[in-house]
Amino acid sequence: MTTISPIRPNFLKGALAVYPTHTPGSRPSAVIAFQFNPDAMKRTLAHRAAPPPQTGNTGAAKEDVLRVAGPPVETISMTVDMHASDQLEDPSTYPAVALNGLHPALATLELLMYPTTLSASVITQQAAAGQVQVSPADLPLVLLVWGKQRVVPVKLTSFSVSEDAFDTHLNPIAAKVELAMQVLTYMEFTDSSIGRDAFIAYQKAKESLAQINRTSGTLGDAAMLTLLPR
Template sequence: MTYLRGALVEFMPTGLIPIPNIIVFQYNPESMSHAWTQPEAPAAGPNQTTTNPLAVKGNPGESFSFTLSLDAADSIADGVASAALAEVSGVYSRLAALEMLLYPASATTGGLLGSVTAAIGSAFGASGSSGVKRAVPANTVNTVLFVWGPGRIVPVRVTALNITERLYDGLLNPTKAEVQITLRVLTDDELKHDTDTLAGLANAANAYSQGLRQALAVANLINAGESILGMLPI
């Protein structure tokens, strides 16, 4: 049986060809906290004395929290493509990729990466765009998708990252680490502020996950029917 691994996919819309920064989990977390929060009912208006206690301002909030384990020794022993990188930098490159998810978009698109992606666009025959880089607001972060199997693909924002480095090599590169990550799922209303060309992908991911959730909830009515029949005194 093939086991899928979770991943975080950051889309960096620099140049004409967006390059995904795919952070595949070295090991899937053994457990995960999936939290939901319900917005409070809106406050009563000037002409109202009471409010509807069942009223809400919008969809519930959703977040994920889990811990990732990183081990350079296993990467080297497995002989994977990143083994050479693990030999010289330990797990530092993986940690750096996670850390950059917290930075504004300009931090990853305005420097060397911006020049690289612009060059790739030229290599694919982009006319009149050589050396041109898109302006990305410094106060926004890139779109990130949390991929946890085919049934859960959602746009998120990394809200917390706590790293515990365990061991080091001779150059003090961390060779073993644990990373506690907290992700907040972006709502449809929040995605309206994303005007980038990749915003459609984030909206599609939300619509897909919500549609699947609704389908599974409908399927659960079979279990509910069986439970009700067992409760009836007939």
């Protein structure tokens, strides 16, 4: 009798897509797929306050109570687990891991918070030449890819790593990385940018999902409308 194994679901992996340029149509220079999807994601939204009303204008203050300057400031945090045990069991197939452990993987994530050494060199040369205005260094554009509904531009604001195990050469072979990110909106990008287009698509996806909820009634009941003021 032949035993038929159950169909295994095709799990999507979360990832960070790194773009060296904001130009629409550009391809990512790297896609950092998570070895294991984080078990949890924490998201926080806070209002982006509108400019304060003119002093003494009480009427304007009342009108501004529901006004905001733009989309809320959204932050995302997650913990990414990393292990080299599987690769170390087959060092001939994964020679880089056998030689360096998780150092390359950790460095890839850490460098998302660094300007390139080339940018730093340009800034140093500008300062040495006595330029009054020194161009600030740019970080790469990063998109968090978490399913088709969440492809969103982010800026890493915090990176914390706990290295939990080491090989005989003191290379880390098990680690937990806590990532904190700020979602970048159309207010942070120029009119022509991959990041701007990605955020607008992200907000439109939210609006579409909210419309599904309105039609399915998951969070509401039409009967409640009779209780609302008219």
